[in-house]
Amino acid sequence: MTEERASFGSKIGMILATAGGAVGLGNVWRFPYMTGQNGGAAFIFVYIGCVLLLGIPCMISEFIIGRHGAANTYRAYSRVAGGSAWRFVGLLGVITGFLIMGYYGVVAGWCLQYVYASIMGQLHGSPEFVKEYFAQFSTNPVQPLFWLFAIMLATHLVIIHGVRGGIEKASKMMMPTLFILLLIIVVASCLLPNASKGIAFLFKPDFSKVNQGVFLGALGQSFYSLSIAMGCICTYASYYTRQTNLLNTAAQISIIDTMVAILAGLMIFPAAFSVGINPDSGPSLIFITLPNVFNEVFGGMPFIGWIISLMFYLLLTLAALTSLMSLHEVSTAFFYEELHISRKRGATIVTVSTTVIGCFCSLSLGALSGLSIGGKSLFDIFDFVTGQVFLPIGGFLTCIFLGWFVPKQLVKDEFTNWGTVSRRFFKPYLFLVRFVAPIAILCIFLHQFGIL
Numbered sequence: 001m002t003e004e005r006a007s008f009g010s011k012i013g014m015i016l017a018t019a020g021g022a023v024g025l026g027n028v029w030r031f032p033y034m035t036g037q038n039g040g041a042a043f044i045f046v047y048i049g050c051v052l053l054l055g056i057p058c059m060i061s062e063f064i065i066g067r068h069g070a071a072n073t074y075r076a077y078s079r080v081a082g083g084s085a086w087r088f089v090g091l092l093g094v095i096t097g098f099l100i101m102g103y104y105g106v107v108a109g110w111c112l113q114y115v116y117a118s119i120m121g122q123l124h125g126s127p128e129f130v131k132e133y134f135a136q137f138s139t140n141p142v143q144p145l146f147w148l149f150a151i152m153l154a155t156h157l158v159i160i161h162g163v164r165g166g167i168e169k170a171s172k173m174m175m176p177t178l179f180i181l182l183l184i185i186v187v188a189s190c191l192l193p194n195a196s197k198g199i200a201f202l203f204k205p206d207f208s209k210v211n212q213g214v215f216l217g218a219l220g221q222s223f224y225s226l227s228i229a230m231g232c233i234c235t236y237a238s239y240y241t242r243q244t245n246l247l248n249t250a251a252q253i254s255i256i257d258t259m260v261a262i263l264a265g266l267m268i269f270p271a272a273f274s275v276g277i278n279p280d281s282g283p284s285l286i287f288i289t290l291p292n293v294f295n296e297v298f299g300g301m302p303f304i305g306w307i308i309s310l311m312f313y314l315l316l317t318l319a320a321l322t323s324l325m326s327l328h329e330v331s332t333a334f335f336y337e338e339l340h341i342s343r344k345r346g347a348t349i350v351t352v353s354t355t356v357i358g359c360f361c362s363l364s365l366g367a368l369s370g371l372s373i374g375g376k377s378l379f380d381i382f383d384f385v386t387g388q389v390f391l392p393i394g395g396f397l398t399c400i401f402l403g404w405f406v407p408k409q410l411v412k413d414e415f416t417n418w419g420t421v422s423r424r425f426f427k428p429y430l431f432l433v434r435f436v437a438p439i440a441i442l443c444i445f446l447h448q449f450g451i452l
Contacts, residue, residue, distance in 0.1 A: 006162055008163060008164065008241075014249070017171040018233070018236045018249070018253050019171075020325065021232040021323060022226050022233075023178070023256065023260050023323070024320060024322065025107060026221070026224050026225045027261040028261075029264075029316070030224070031264060032261075032267075032285065033285045034218075035269075036285075038218075039206050040201040040205070040206065041202055042205040042209050042214070043210075043214055043217070043218060044202070044203075046210060046215055047261075051254050053432060053436055054223060054432075054436070054440050054441070055222045055223065058226070058228045058229075058399065058437055059228065061399060062234040062398065063234075063246045063414075064414040065077060066237025066240070067237045067238065067240045067244070068080055068410065071333075072338065073090045073093045073094050073235050073330060074090040074091045074093075074094050074338070077089055077091075080410070089401060090234070092394050092397075094330055094331060094334045096229065096231065096386050096391060096394060097230045098331045098353075101324060101350075102354045102361060103379050103383055104327065105151055106144060106148055107320065108148075108317065108320035108323075109358075110137075112150055112317050113144070113147045114313040115317055117133075117313075118306065118310040123294070123309060125295070127288075127292045130292050134288050138365055139365050145359055148359065148362060151320070151324065152351055152355045154321065158325055159329060159347045159351075178315060178318045182264070185308060185311055186266045190270050197273040198268075198274070199266070201269055202266060216443060216444055219443065220444045220448070223391065223395060223441070225257055226254065226257055228395050229391045229394030230391065235326070236326065236329070242418070246414065246415060247415070247429075260319075267312075268290070271290075271293045271294075271297055272289070272293055274293075274297055294309045294312075331346075331350040332346045335349050357382075360378055361377075361382055396441045399433050399441065403430065403433040403438070408430075411430070
């Protein structure tokens with residue numbers, strides 16, 4: 001069974017859906033703690049530069065392949081590659097997105113559990129209690145699986161309704177809600193005593209702290225934050241029309257993505273400084289540090305603290321869900337187009353198989369802790385292999401492929417919408433894709449393994 005190729009129904013729906021695929025826990029969780037660990041505002045300046053030099057050119061490259069191929073990521077690369085071995089770069093993107101969804105669903109489930117815990121008032125207590133709460137929950141053999149099933153089912157229900165009726169419609173509701181929640185918490189955080197210290201930390205740059213590690217960290221964050229090489233950008237671009245301005249779209253999505261990341265910093269740092277908590281507390285920030293912040297800051301106003309805590313974890317869940325939708329669509333499009341089955345059957349294959357992966361990843365943190373290699377749990381292995389190996393390799397190969405092997409005229413036609421859009425940025429774009437982006441991605445890759 002085959003289906004007519006879908007497309008987004010409106011420009012705003014297209015932007016919000018693609019931005020939703022990029023905006024995720026990497027913005028709300030990873031960006032703030034990376035900023036905290038790397039000196040605050042100086043990191044943000046470097047990060048924005050990396051988005052301009054690396055993120056936008058890589059995103060446009062995936063747009064070009066996706067729109068020209070007008071198919072799932074693997075088939076899109078195949079069409080542009082003319083059947084050559086470069087088509088396997090597209091297959092790598094599909095595999096990467098599929099594997100990421102498996103363990104990302106576990107973290108998304110944690111966010112949903114914390115929504116429930118906030119509603120029930122279960123996060124009140126000493127810092128030791130909050131830390132122990134997360135440790136017990138994340139290693140429990142049953143609870144995380146329940147929330148994993150719930151978030152995967154919610155994602156499945158969106159995907160089976162298609163591009164316009166599912167992804168676009170859901171994005172139009174969830175992305176504005178995400179922004180509203182974010183702005184409310186930012187205002188509440190910035191009105192706290194001593195919040196000015198957190199604001200200054202975020203916006204007053206100290207360039208003396210910028211070193212090779214900060215620069216490479218910002219490069220990596222820009223790459224991951226924009227969902228490059230996961231297949232998401234390429235798959236969504238396959239639903240773009242010939243009239244879509246790819247440069248403007250990439251710029252708009254990058255602006256939305258960066259705004260969410262900076263607002264997340266404004267949400268977290270003023271509150272953290274208000275109670276004297278170190279803002280570089282790392283990955284434990286959202287599940288251990290922030291509940292303590294809410295407890296201390298709003299200790300005299302428990303109802304307000306309850307509302308802010310609930311809104312924060314709703315925000316995290318929405319961010320995780322929009323990313324899961326884009327990851328799911330990558331594999332769903334692949335299965336139903338390559339196997340010539342219905343969208344619903346393709347989505348079911350993805351939901352069931354990634355949920356099984358998620359179950360093993362979750363259980364590897366507790367009940368099946370023996371599922372480990374070299375001291376790393378299965379969860380950590382999936383995170384490492386996809387994030388530190390597959391993503392940079394996929395991004396690097398995409399830049400080399402588009403910059404050096406795809407006919408220049410094809411790239412130019414797509415970039416300029418066949419001469420209807422200004423071409424003055426084409427040469428700078430091609431230079432960045434051919435030289436700057438591959439070198440930057442290679443540096444990220446070597447840095448992650450301690451070689452650089």
